[in-house]
Amino acid sequence: MSLFNVYPLFDITPVKAKDVYVYDDKGIEYLDLYGGHAVISIGHSHPKYVEAISNQVANLGFYSNSIQNPLQVALSEKLAQLSCCIEYDLFMCNSGAEANENALKLASFHTNKKKIIAFKNSFHGRTSAAVVATDDAKIIAPLNAQQEVEILPLGDLVALENALQKNDVCAVIIECIQGVGGLDESTTEFYVGIDTLCKKYGACFIADEVQSGYGRTGNFFAYQKYNVTPDIISIAKGMGNGFPVGGILIHHSIKASFGLLGTTFGGNHLACAAALTVLNVIEEEKLIENAKNMSQYFIEKAQEIPQVKRIKGRGLMLGLEFDFPIAELRKKLINNHKIFTGNAKNQYVIRILPPLTIQKKHIDSFMNALKSEL
Ligand SMILES: Cc1ncc(COP(=O)(O)O)c(C=O)c1O
Secondary structure, three states: OOOOOOOOOOOOOEEEEEEOEEEEOOOOEEEEOOHHHHOOOOOEOOHHHHHHHHHHHHHOOOOOOOOOOHHHHHHHHHHHHHHOOOOEEEEEEOOHHHHHHHHHHHHHHHHOOOEEEEEOOOOOOOOHHHHHOOOOHHHOOOOHHHOOEEEEOOOOHHHHHHHHOOOOEEEEEEOOOOOOOOOOOOOHHHHHHHHHHHHHHOOEEEEEOOOOOOOOOOOOOHHHHOOOOOOEEEEOHHHHOOOOOEEEEEEOOOOOOOOOOOOOOOOOHHHHHHHHHHHHHHHHOOHHHHHHHHHHHHHHHHHOOOOOOEEEEEOOEEEEEOOOOOHHHHHHHHHHHOEEOEOOOOOOEEEEOOOOOOOHHHHHHHHHHHHHHO
C-alpha cells in the first residue's frame, strides 16, 4: 500500500523538535516560523507538556464520554479564566473542521434554520458543512454542495443585512483574521455589525478561532479586539500544541440537551492533559504578552525591508506581502537558510506563524535570511 497522494511534499523528514527548532533525519536544524501550520503554541516538545502527556497515558489515555472526566472540567475552568469567556460552556472534539461542523450544526439546531453565511477567501475546514463555508470550489464535492451557503464580500454589511432579512440563516461564520486566505481583516464596524445583525435577525455568530485563537494574535481570541459577543467560538490548532484536539465554546443562551452533540474521541483524557498543560504554560510563561512584544519587534524589522509592500495580521499571525509570487522565495528560505514559513491562497503573501515562545534572535535570523535572498 502507498499513501494516497494528496499533499505536495518538501523533501525534508523531521524526526525531532525543540521549542522553535525542528531537526531532520540528517541532523539539520530548521527554524520553525510556520509552527506546523499555526499549531505549535507553547513550543515543540515543551518539557511540561511531554511530562503531562507521558504521565497521563501511563495512567489512563482514553475512556468514553459516558463517565465522569474531571480533566474536562479542569480544562473548561482554566479556559474560562484565561480567555475571560465566562458565559460559555465547552464541547470538545478533535480538529478544527470538526469544531466548525459542530458549531454550524448547533446553530442550525438552535435557530431551526439551515442557511450559512460565510465570506470571500474564508477557510473553515473540509467536512460537510464546514467545507461549503470555505470559499474554494475545488475542495467542495457534489455531496457537500447540497448545503445552503452564501459567500459574501468581506466587509459588506449591506449584503449581510440583505441576506439575513430572508430569515433563513442559521449562522454567520467568520475568521476575524483570515488564515489560509492571506491575513485579511475587516474593520471594527464590520465585526460589530455582524454581531448586531445576527442578534437582530436571530442567526448565530460563529467566530472561527481555530487558527487565530489561543493567544496567537496577542489577544486570547482575535475577536476580542472588538466589542462583540459571538454565540459560538471554534478552537483547535494551538489548543493541543500538536495533540489533535478541538472544541467549541457555546454561549449560555444556547441550551444543551442529551444527545444533541457527541463524539467518541473528543475530550479524551490524553487530549485534556495536553490542552490543560498548554493553558498552564501560556499563563506561566506569559506567552500572550510575548506574542505581543515579539510581534511589535517583527513588524519594526519588517518595515525596514523595502521589498515588503505590506505587513498583514496581528500578533504572531502575520503576513508579509510582496509584489511578486513568493513560492521561490519560500523555497530559498527553506533550502538556503533552513527556515520554515507558510504560504497562503494569496500567492504574494508569506505567512509567519511561529511558536508563541519565539525570541528576538530568531526574528533577527529570519530578517537576515530574508534580506540576503531579496
Ligand atoms: C480558520 C480555520 N478553520 C478551520 C480549519 C480546519 O482545521 P483542521 O485542519 O484541524 O480540520 C483551519 C485549518 O487550517 C483554519 O485555519
